[in-house]
Amino acid sequence: MTTAPTRLSKQARREQLLDVALAIVRASGADGLTLPTLAEAAGVSRPIVYDHFGTRPGLLLALYQRLDEQHRTAIAQALKQASPTAADIAGTISVAYFACATDLPEFNAVSSALKGNPEMEAIQHELHDGYTDLMADALTPYSPLDQAALRLHCVGALGAAEAIAVELNRGATTAADAITALTGVILGRIERADGRT
Template identity: 70%
Template sequence: MATTPTTRLSKQARREQLLDTAAALVRDRGTDGLTLVTLAEAAGVSRPIVYDHFGTRPGLLLALYRRLDERHRTATAQALRETTPVEDAVARVISAAYFGCARDMPEVTAVSAALKGNPEMEATRSELADGYAALMADALAPYSELPRAALRLRCAALLGAAETLAGELARGRATEAQAVEALTGLILDGRARPRT
């Protein structure tokens, strides 16, 4: 009896496949349904393969969180490249991308919540927020007279406001359009000129 040969994936391709499967599991079952064992079963691989890639469940959740953040940042950067280089349009793209992430990748919020209190997660969130604030500052720099460090600091504060607006959206106290409008207004006010 002939058997179908299995395709051996490179380590990176296997990791991507496992993270795709992990994201699907979180969407279908929530983070409680994602363990190294359930991931191995869903991906059709042995448990040692999953353990080799992620080590622990928090390691898996952190890798998934990083990947989702990378996809969000890539989509935001792409949208910024494709928009008209006018400050209102840039501010709106940043805002729409932020809330679009919550809509298009709901597993980000679930994974983040599952890792609350994890010291490694707090360091990762801080690192990723710094990167996103830098992305925002780069996009807004042509429209601001603020020194780069001051603009980046305002962008970090705007991310805190965006997180609060996301909470309002999640509780049904605002629509996505209202959240985008509010964040766009804050961005346009926050990139202002230095006080004299």
């Protein structure tokens, strides 16, 4: 007697489809990811994929959000293990940021594929704000800056992190040097405000 295959819940199916989508981007780049190629690779009918994501940009946006969530979760976990000093918090943020930049190259591929998409712009702002808040919250106990100034400092540090990540991904610097540079950027204004120059 054969048993019928287990039917996945809608959420479990979505996660499975995103896993397959990520594998496609790893193997073929974002250009290789379409709703039909996803349906074929996942072994499901096209209507199932269209039901979950609607359009190719909808699929790419869902994948981008998932990658961002993984990135932020990794940083939050790393921060829980960090020693309670400004230097260790800044170093932990830097290590986790560049680990993600090198371990999740699909992040940049998906982001590039969505350039010019108005919905992507709104989501990027929302995710950037969340990331800035995570960073500011982690640094608050060690910073003499008021919340507005610290948050603005974190915005600047994230801009620097993105620029350094580009250098790292094109092989113009090492991970160790990227981490040192970003840690210095994060600590710079905090230590100056604290009178430690």
